[in-house]
Amino acid sequence: MIQLDEHIKQLSCLLEDFLLRNGVNYSLAHYANLLLNILVLILIIIGINYLIKRFVIQTFKTFTDKTKTTFDDFLIQSNFPRYVGQILPLMALYYLVPIIFVDYPAILAIFDKLFDLYVIILVIWIFRSLLRTSKNYLKTLRQFNDKPVDSYIQVVMILVWVVGLMFIFAEITGESIRSFIISLGAASAVLILVFKDTILGFVASIQVAVNDIVRIGDWITFERYGADGNVTEISLATVRVQNWDNTFTTIPTYSLISESFQNWRGMQESPGRRIKRSVYIKQNSVKFMTSEDLDKLKKIALIKKYVISRQEEIDSYNKENNVDKSLPLNGRNQTNLGIFRKYVDSYLNEHSAIHKELYIIVRHQAPTDKGIPIEILCFSRDKRWENFEYITADIFDHIIAAIPYFGLQLFESPSGDDITKLYGLNQ
Secondary structure, three states: OHHHHHHHHHHHOHHHHHHHHOOOOHHHHHHHHHHHHHHHHHHHHHHHHHHHHHHHHHHHHHHHHHOOOOHHHHHHHOOHHHHHHOHHHHHHHHHHHHHHOOOOHHHHHHHHHHHHHHHHHHHHHHHHHHHHHHHHHHOOOHHHOOOOHHHHHHHHHHHHHHHHHHHHHHHHHOOOHHHHHHHHHHOHHHHHHHOHHHHHHHHHHHHHHHOOOOOOOOEEEEHHHOEEEEEEEEOOOEEEEEEOOOOEEEEEOOHHHHOOOEEOHHHHHOOOEEEEEEEEEOHHHOOEOOHHHHHHHOOOHHHHHHHHHHHHHHHHHHHHOOOOOOOOOOOOOOEHHHHHHHHHHHHHHHOOOEOOOOOOEEEEOOOEOOEEEEEEEEEEOOOOHHHHHHHHHHHHHHHHHHHHHHOOOEOOOOOHHHHHHHOOOOO
16 A cells, blocks of 8 residues: 555656756746646546446446335435445545645645535435435335325434534534534524424424324315315425315424314224205294195105004004094194104115215204204215215205105295395386
8 A cells, every 4th residue: 555655656746757857947847747636636536427427326227227126216316326426536535635735734734624524514415315215215105105204304304414513513613522512502592493493393293293193195174274185295394285276285383283173084084974964944834744744745655664653653642542633732743844854864774875884863953043953964985075075965955855745844044036026026
C-alpha cells in the first residue's frame, strides 16, 4: 500500500518534473501540474460515475427484473443503487485529494470538513431510500394494507434527520454531540412550539394505531371537515380522505382522537347494512276493521292466514266474554294500521335482499304533529352503497304504494296547490 502511494505521488508530479527539467519557472510548473492533476481527478470521478451508471446500476436492474420479490424493485424507484454508487467516487476523492493538495493544508482542512458533511448527508439519503422502499413494500402486503405505515416511516425518518443534524452540528462547530443535545434542551420550548403539530400528530398516530380507531380503506364521515369517503392515507400530521365525489379532504391526525367522527367499518364488516326509515300515517285514517274490510284484505296473499287466524282468535274471545259488538269499540278488534304493520313485517321477511338472521322490526312510535311514525328497521345483505340505496328505494316504493289498500293515508304537508283548491281558486 505504501509503495502504491509513492507510485501515485510520482505520477502526480510528472508534469512538474518535466517542466522543471526544461527550465520552466517553479511556480508555473507547480501550478500547471496542479491544474493537470485536478483535471485528471475530475476525469477519474466522471469515469467512475459513468461505469457505475452504465454497468453496476444496470446490472442491479437486470437482477431485480429476474427476482420474484418486489422489494428490490422499490429499491430502484427510491434511487438506492445511485446513492450507494456514490461511495466509490467518494473513496477515490478521499484517497487522491490529499495526494494532489499535499502542499495546501488549508484546502485539505476545508476538503475534510466538506467531505465529512457530504458523507453524513449521503448516509441520511441512503437511510431515507431504505425507509421509502420499506414503506412501499409493506403497503403491498395484506397485513399492512390498513395500517398507518406512513406515520411510522415518518417518525423513523425524523429520528434519522435529528441524528444526522447532531453529527452535522458537531462537524461544523467542532463541538461534541453532547453540546448539541444541551443546546437542543435549552431551545426545547421553541422547538415544541414549532413542531407542535408534528408532536400531536405523532402521539395521535400511535393512539390511532394502538386503539385501531381508523385504518386505511375505512369509510369515515367527519362533518366538521366535510369528509365523507374512504381513508387513503394516514401520515404523521394528516389523514387523507377521498370523498364519494372524488374530491380529497385532509384532516389533522390529532382530530381523530380529539373530536367525534363516524367510522362505517363496523357496518362493512357486519353481515348486513342497516335500513332505518319511517313512514308517517295520518292519524284520522286509522280505524277498526269491519267484516267487509277484512274480506278485502284476505285477498292479500302475504297476510291472508294472519287475518283469518287473528280474527278467529278475536271472535272466540269476544264470544266467551259476551262482548256487545253493536259498538265496534267494545271487545277486541283488528285495526287497519295493525294489519298494515303485519303486512310490512311479512313483506320484509319474504324479501330476498333482506338478511333474515338480523333484526327485522316494524314498530309503532309515539304520534307526532306529522302523524304516526311507522319505523322500518332491517338489514340488507348487499352492503355496497349503490345496491343498498336501490334495495331501500325498492322496499319503500312498495310500502308507500301498499298503504292505500289498507285504508290508510300518508301524511304530507300541504302545498300551494292544496291551499288553492281549498279556497276554490284553481281555474
